[in-house]
Each structure stands twice: as C-alpha cells, then as structure tokens.
Amino acid sequence: MKITVTVNDQVYIRDAAPSKNLLHFLREDVGLTGTKEGCGAGECGACTVIMDGKSVNACLVLAPEADGAVIRTVEGEAVMGELSDVQQKFMEHHAVQCGFCTPGMLMSIRDLLQRTPKPSEHQIKEAIEGNFCRCTGYQQIIEAVLDVTGQLTKDNKGELRHV
Amino acid sequence: MLCEFDYLAPLNLPELFDALAAGGPDARILAGGTDLLVNVRAGLVTPKTVIDIKKIPGLQGLEYNEKTGLEIGAAVTVNQIAEDPRVQKNYSLLVACAESLASYQLRNRATVVGNIVNASPCADMAPALLCYEAQVVITSKQGSRTVPIREFFTGVKKTVLVPGELVEKILVPATYAGASGSYEKLKRIKGHDLGIVGVAMLKKDGLVRMAVSSAAPTPIIVKDCKASDSAEVLAKAALEAIKPIDDVRSSKEYREFMVQVYVKRLLERV
C-alpha cells in the first residue's frame, strides 16, 4: 500500500505491506533508524514517536494507520547538528549511557513539554514511566528535564559528594 | 509483523459491516491496536483482514449531556477520557481507572471500548463502567442492541459479541454522575503494570457500589451495599463476589486479603 507520512517536516511516500508497523516502516522504509525496538509489544517505550501531536509506541501502530499523519522522531530534535534544548541538558546532566532508550525518552519528554511547559518532578516521572531505561536509574534524566524547564535549584541538583 | 494481512479503513458503518462479512472469521476490528497488535505478534491471533474503525465519524465522539450522561464512541482513547474536563467533573471513577491503565503512550492509543471488548479479567476500565451501570451499544448489519455492562462479559476474554457485531459506543447514564469514586489497583511496581487485583468504589445517595478486576474470570460487580454498612460488611460482600486464583503475579490468598484492604481504604477516601 502507498503510505504518505510527514516526518520531521519532510514528506515521505513509500510502498509498504499493510501489516508492517510504524516502527519498522520508519526504520526500514523511511530510513530513520533513530527510533529503536526494545520489545515490540508496547511495554518498553524505546519506539516512542509523536504522531499527530500525541506520544505513541510506534510498534503498536500500523503503517497504514499513519498514512497522512504528521510524525516527529528523535531525528527532528537537533537542527543542522545543533542540539535541541532538551538534548543539550541531557548531555550536561549525563542522562545518556548506552543511548538505546534515549530517542524514545526524548520524544516522551518533548511531548510532555508540549502539554506542560513546567512539569513537576512527579509529572516528569509519569510522562516517562512508559520508557524503560536500564542504565541510568532515571535520576539524571529527571534532573535534565527540571533544568531545561528552569526548575533546577541547588536543592534538587544532584551531585556526587566527595567524603 | 508475524502474519501478513490486508488493511481496510471503511468510512461509514455499512462499509464496515460489509468488510466484516467479507472477511469472515479471519477479519478483526482495529481500534487502538494495543491488544490486537500485541496478540498478532504473539501468534495468538492470525487475521487475514484488519478493519480500522477510526475513520468512521460516528465512532469518534465523546459526548456529555446532563440528562442522558456520557457517550463514549468506539474510537475514544483512554487518555481522552482521563483528560476530558466533563468526565473529570462528573465521572471521576472513570478517570481514576483510566489513569491507572498502562503507560501514557499506550493510553493515547488504547480505546475504552477496546478494553472491554478484549475482556481481560484485568480490564481497568471495566470496574468503573460496572459501577456506573454502563450500557454497551452493539451494532451489526441487522441493527443495534443494548446490553448492560454486567451482562457483557461471559468468561476470560469472552463477551456476548457474535461475529459481525461491533461495539459502537458505551453509554454511561447520568444516574451516578457526580458520585464520588476511586479505584485501588495492586501492582508489582509503581510503574505501569497489569492489575494483580483492582477494586473500584462508587458512592452516591447512601449507595455504595463496588466492582473488582483481576479476581475472577471476568471483571465482577459486587452486590449493592449501603453507605451505612460497616467496612467489614462491605469487605465481606466483595469477598463473596470474587473467585481469585493463584498465578505468577500473586497468590489467591493475597488477592483476597488485598481486596478487603482496598475496600476499607476506599471507604475512607470516597
């Protein structure tokens, strides 16, 4: 079937099997491999993209369901190599380790900030609760989001103490 | 995808029923996809045709009317319910159940109707709908019939639906609009999890109504109780209604215990 999607402001027209999911469609047909597959069953969030303004697990959306949709993926965050505000803070706060959960995590956060420009710590945790990270333990990710929304103070800014 | 299938997106109900008929037993309806596509991947279901209902205008609506109550179209997502101010104001138990379901991304796709059609004993929307005495509007080529929610579930992942039928919408009457209600769901983690056991409680005008998920082959309604009943009486009523099992998530014993605990907690909160 012919499927037309707008991904990060670029239009792509591709032919794909109707049973293909959006995750595989993006990775294989559109050629954007930033979005990852962690489980294929909607549990881990590694495949999170923003579709028509809502964060979704791309592994549970069929490519034909996305026909005509406007999609944002991690590849749309940086502009001409300039990191976005969230990416910059992720880097400053060491919120990336193996990097596999990072694209999906960034999309969940981008979606959160669209809805709630100054989220509380609890709201941040709720927004990324569907994004598994096995490496970081989430704390530095949360600090990055607090920082990008101007909410990091010396009280909630975590640091390694030297005894 | 493990299996290959055709995809159809009818634009109205007659087209939908024609597609269903043409597809026969190998056709499946696609709304949110959060149950169907998981089951397809696991090899539990192998459709040859998948029929997307989301392009049918009549199924998109989430309507509220003071007199008739809430109308939830088949394509309405769980997040739509959770984030709608009218639902938040009038059907707080629905919101409580909706917010407990899976993760935010999943709730953007999962539909309320899909949750009850999937008919898992753990279905999170069911306890609220049972408490509110929702009506399920089932439509086919032949016309519509309305089934009270408490008659809708017939077994584990089984409902009264017959081939060719679609749940068009769920009607939540105005009877209990504005009632106070809450949902306690036992999980293994604070993050998203299927319920090990879930208790919903609704209170209005001296009536206390409870429904339980994950403690019987279907979501279960407990017999009506009075607000003046003691916590012990309510807990006993809930215990009598459920038939929990031992499984990898919990023992029967703990489920029974926690149902009683939740009844008491909810009574204090609601």
Added chain:
Amino acid sequence: MFDQIDRKDLKCVGHDVPRIDAIEKLTGEASYVSDMILPGMLHAQVKRSPHARARIVRIDTTKAAALPGVRSIVTGDELDYRVGLYVVDKYVLAKGEVRHYGEAVAAVAADTLTIAKEAVKLIEVEYEVLPAVLHPLDAINVDDPTTPKEGVPLVHPKLGEYDFVRAAFTPQPGTNVANYTKFRKGDIDKGFEEAEWIVERQYSNPSVQHVPMETHVAIVQWQAGDKITIWTSAQSPYAVRNLFCHSFKIPHKNVRVVIPYIGGGFGGKAGIGIEPLVACLSHKAGGRPVKLQASREEEFSLLPCRSALTYRIKTGVKKDGKIIAQKMTMYWDSGAYADYAVNVTRASGYSCTGPYEIPNAWVDAYTIYTNKPYGTAYRGFGHVEFSWGLERQMDLVAQTIGMDPLEFRRLNCLKPGSKTLTGEVITEHTGNVLKCLEEAARAIKYGTLTPEEEARQKTTGMRIGKSVAGLQKAPAMPPFTGSAVTLKMNEDGTVTANLSLTDMGQGTYTSVAQMIAERMHMPVSKVKIAFECDTDRDPYDWQTVASKGLLIAGNAAILATEDLLHKAYEMAGQILRAMPVDLDHDAEGVFVRHHTAKRVNFSEMSVGYAYPDGNGIGGPLVGVGRYIAQGLSHLDKATGQGNPALDWTYGAHGIVVEVNDQTGEYNVIQVSSVFDVGRAINPAEVRGQGIGGMIQGLGTACCEGYIYDKDGRLLNPNFTDNKIFTAMDIPEIIDSAVVETAQLDGPFGARGVGEHSMIGVCAALGNAIQQATGAELVHMPIRFEDVWRGINNKQPIDHWITKSPMGSCRSLPPEK
C-alpha cells in the same frame, strides 16, 4: 600511577566532562548492530524447544526449505562445533537432546524476516519428552555433591570428556556438578567450638534477566577462504574472536569482530552468544551476510540469564560481637550450560565473606547443571546474589547477640592488617569500607527517626526502617589479564586512541579520554576515542567485564600516552637540540623548559618531522601502551588461598524504607550509596553508574525473577510479567558519595565501580524491612506479598518453580 596529584591540580581528570559519545546517541545517529543493513543480507530466525528436556527424535526441514526465499537451514546434527568459555559443553545447536526450555534446535536464514518466521513454523520437530531436573538441590547428592545421585537425570552425561580450564575449575563427571570450588581458612571446627552464638540460615535468589534495552543481535558473513566478519552487540570483541576460532578451528587472523554502539550489556553480552550459529547460517547460504536479532521473549529464554542461587550461611560469633567462624555452602544453578557460571562460583567464592574479617572460614561452592536457561555473567558476578544472604546474615547475627547491626559491621569490617578469605592482607591503600559504612549511616541519619520521619509515620500509619549494608568486589578475571591501547597523533595535533575495551554505556571511554587529555596537557576536546571496536584495528583487551576496564585499559592508555610523548620528546630533542629531560609539553606541542620560546608543535611532528631542506626524521607518532595485572595468582584448589584481586572496591548502601505492616506494601524513601573509588575520574559518570546499578539492584529485589512451571517452562518471558523499575519506582531521595583512598596502581589512583552499585542494595532493603516490621525475609525477590507473608509468618511462595500453571494472560498455550 599519578595517584598523588591533588584534585585541584588536575585539569581534566576529576571533572564532570560531558560524555564524548553523547551527541550521536542523543541525535539518533549512533549506529547499533540492530540498525545495520548490509547488501544481500539475510534474516535469521530460530526454532526453539518447548520442553525443558527431551530427546530430539526427528527434525524435518523439507517444508521449510521449500518455502521461496529460504536460503539456508541448519540443525544440530550437521554442526559439530562446541563452545564454552571455561567448560566446553555447548553445541551451537542442540544435538540429539534439548537441555532447556527455549533452546535452539534449528535455524533459518531467509530473504525477509517474515519468510524466516514462516519457515520456522514449517520446521517439524518430534521430541521424546524426558524427565527434567529443575531445582539445583534436586540435581545433586546434597550430602556430598561430588558423588553421583541415584535416579537423577544427568544434564551432561559426557561431562568427563569436555575440555575445561584446569587451572581454575574442577568439574565432577558422573554428577550434575560442573565445578566445585572450595576455600579453607583457619580451623573451622575450632572456630565454631569457640563461638558463643551460632546463627544459620538458608537463602535464595531466583534467576533474573539483564534486560539490556537492545536485545542480542549479530550479523555474520562467512566468505570464501574462511574469512569471517562478525558484527555483534557484544562486550568483548577479542573474546568473541578467540572462542569462535577455538570452536571452529579457524586461524585468528581470518576472523574480524566489529562492535559499533551497544545498547546495554550488563554481563549478558560478555562472552560469545549467537555469533557461531549465525556464522553457520551464513556459511550454508554461500557466504551471504546473515542477521539474527533476539526478540524480547527470546532474550528471556534463548539467551542466558543470571544463575539462581540457593545457599546456607552458618556464622559463629563471640559475645563481644567478633565473628569467629563462618561456613557457607553455595549451590549455584547454572542451568543447562556452564558458560560463566563456573567462574561466578569461583569468583564469588573468594569474596563471599564480604568486607568482614573472618578468621576461620569454610566455603563449598558448587556450579550445578539443571534443565533451565543457563546463567552467564551478570553485573556483580555472583556478588549481588550472595550479598543478599550475607548482609541479611550480618543483621541476623547482630540481632541474636543484641548488638546494633551497624556497630556489628564496624567491629568486624576489614581494616588495614586484616586478612581476606584467600589470605591477602588489606592495607590502608586497599580502600576504606569503614568510612563508606559511616558515611552511608550518616547520610540516612541511621539509628534514629528525624522529626519529619516521625510525623510521616503518624500520618501514613506506615513504619519506617533503616539499614546500612556493606559491599566489596574485586574483578573476577584471570590473574594475567592485560590490555593494550594505541594513541595516534593526528596531523593537526589532535589525538586518536584505539582500544577494544567497549563502552556499553558505563562511560569508560570518556574517563580514558580525560586521562589521555590530562597527560597530554590538552583539553578533552582534542582527544578522540575511536568508538567502534574492530579486532583488525584495535589492540587486545581481554573482556569488558569485572569493573577492571578503567584500571587496566586506563593504565594502558596512560602508558600509550607516555610512549607517544616519549617519541615526541625524542624527535623534539633533535629538532630543538635539547635533552629530552629538559623538555615539557603543553596542548600544542613540546618546548624547552628553560627556554620556552624554543618549541615545536605536535602538528609539525605528527607524521615525522621535515626540516626546511626536506630531511625527514622520526616517523608517524604512535604511542603503544600495554598493561597487565601484576602479582596476582591462581587460587590453590585445595584451600582457595592465593592473590586473585586486582583491586578491591568497597562500598555501602544506606536505605530508608516505610512499610505498611498490615499489607506488606512498602516505599523506598531514601538510598544513600557510598563507594571508595580511589579517584572519581568523572564524578557525574560515577554518579550515573552508582544510581543505575542501585536502581537495577532495587528492581531485582522488588519485582524481578524467572518463574517456571513444574515442567520447566518459563512462565514470564516478557515485560508483562518480568517487570523492571520505571521512573515512577525510584526512591524519593537518591544520594551518591565517594571516598577516595587512592589505588596506588590505579590510573590517577582510580579503581572500578561499574558493578558495585548493584551489590548489597537488596539486603539493605530486606534488613530495613525487618527493622521496621520484624519480617524475616530470606528469599528474593521481596514483593509486597512476600513482605506480607514474612510479617504474618506465612509460608513463603516458591519463586522459581511454581505449581501455578498460569503465566501472563497472553501466554501461548503449551506447544504440542
């Protein structure tokens, strides 16, 4: 080396330098093997056994082979290759017999993944189901595991014929014991005689999964002339190459292993995995590259997990609180193959007395085969498992004699002059576990409830408990483990380092870059660590495991830098007509110390130096550094005495938990972790590893564990029922600190800390829950229901082999 430099005099080391590999991971440009597509690439799928133990009667691949698009199919009977790190016991595909649920019996490579999946369905396998042995205690003669037990099926009847590493392991043919390691220190009988109190308990930990976010994946191409290229998501390129070449009897130079970005490992990708099987598929498909990626469900059953452990600890203590004797018997459930489990047995054996001085100790540790998915390396290498029991035991012993558990630990912990289980003497440079314990205790305000905590108890009705647990680990590695690093000067004066230690997220590359930058007197922005590992290009590193990378590869990197500088100084000396001893360098180049205007830039020397008349001297500047562990030794097989430890990293976790003593529900309010890292090369990265490991540890305590039915089927091979912690589950307060007792032979005084943060957390939680409610929990995990059972003295649930037939409500029905 360079351990004596004060933090304030360091420009790069000791600072929060952003990760050098952050950008490409943030933009999604980093390429993982999962993302790779090669021309002509085929897709593979595996047919797996639905039985825990069965004879393969017949495999019919005719229908599968006839499916258009199928390019190769392999079954066990055509492959005669055996693999094994320490005990060579595993065929590439099950041959004649399947030994665990989920074991691969056949594999297919086809044009598309869909065709491959369809082909797998068409492969017909006839099994004769055999009785399986599932619990390690059922698999052995408990009275003397080295002797056979009547009537118990042998998972490996041919154990006596397998090759194995004789220096380290002792398999027991005729039994299900793959290895028996023992330690004898002092006089255990006399010790118990002198003890005034004796406490004995049995503990257990189930198997858990590493859950890397990227599942195992490999692409292999077996070309003419037996030239093989392996692209794999793995931790140790040289281990993959070495094991592969041994098994297939192919010269090392023919095999090239490439590892790009890795989506997490945690030990699960430490050795060799699916690469041999994929290679066979490629060979049979005429040399087409073949890609196999495990689904998440396969990650849980086809790929290995962490060995389960059942163990007994018997501790003898004197009235004054000093431990006089301890006997530990560990029954490691290796599953169907020995893989790393034999070494987990050995390595955790020598460390299992914990950071405590125990004058008389006796350890018997057995690696036991059972018919379940097998155990491999896992963060902590046995320490997370046994520290549960050990640190619980310390609290229970303290309770028995009426002593505060922290005071008990203070009294018994290792101090300078203490002797370890293997006879090593601790010095003031080894590390300071006492300081870690004290700091963890201080950070959680141990021993008291603050006014806020009192108020919280009143409002919630929950009870708050606090505990401090200690931990220690040394790298589990051969005593002669080494690494080499090369450092090249680029034409513009920047440098590029090559090493085959991998960075799977733990951040070592950034630390190595910082160390090179520090020695080169350059900003870290001028240092590149070539990210992809390639055995054709990068020099040897043993494996990226054991928290030894920072020390060994770090030292090698410093030595490479010294070598580069030495060569640069040699050239500069000629150019500047000065003696190398009078030279120094800055970020740009080399200059004469007492005539600073006389200088020559690195960029002028990088490819050799050219005089104005065209004469050339020197040559391309390449520094080579090699570092090998020094003075370590094997362990005596009879007594376990020896010097196995490269370095000891000590630590402690303090935990504050509130428990609902009616229901068993609990919330972790605070975790304060302290590690003696010698020197925190990159504090924010140390913090990241500290928190990440601690959360992984808490997660395994709260909600993780493999559950099998009575037939050995894994009931929870997916995220539906094998939960891991999400952002909602983390403690309210997470606090990380480091003590810095310099490691004299560590790079800038540093030691590793990658695994340590996961060790001891579970026990601290269990101790704190007991402190709050009296519930004595000895089995892991500790879910709410387990706490409830503990509080009410109800029978605990068997976590591993349940009589419950119900898995997820999405479970497949049993295959016929």
